Amino acid sequence: MSDSLYDRRTLLKNALAGLAALPAAGLIREVHGAELPHLDPKDPQAVAMSYTHDASTVDPKKEPTFKPGAHCANCLHIQGQDGEEWRGCNIFPGKLVHADGWCKVWVAKPG
Ligand code: SF4
Incomplete structure (x- = not known):
């Protein structure tokens, strides 16, 4: 596997993980009610x-x-x-x- 392919896969995986975390972050903000x-x-x-x-x-x-x-x-x-x-x-x-x-x-x- 070339370095650039690996980098793209890692980047994509991290981006998807970040997107998956967004609803959870919203839920935490709502539960605490700070905003x-x-x-x-x-x-x-x-x-x-x-x-x-x-x-x-x-x-x-x-x-x-x-x-x-x-x-x-x-x-x-x-x-x-x-x-x-x-x-x-x-x-x-x-x-x-x-x-x-x-x-x-x-x-x-x-x-
Ligand atoms: S507004 Fe106050 S009294 Fe009404 S349901 Fe909510 S916590 Fe209870």
């Missing part, structure tokens, strides 16, 4: 779910499913690490919700 935008409460999906950045502003008369003390940080759907202000949420993929936020899909995190 994801904050969910806009005016976003149509957020409005549909009555999302707010601040659970203390929820009017229980308008949102009868709201339970006192409920907020994103103690919701089953929250992602990321305890103590982080902005975290991923299973219901709003690709966006970050505020740890003190709330929406009508809230479900108590076990434990």
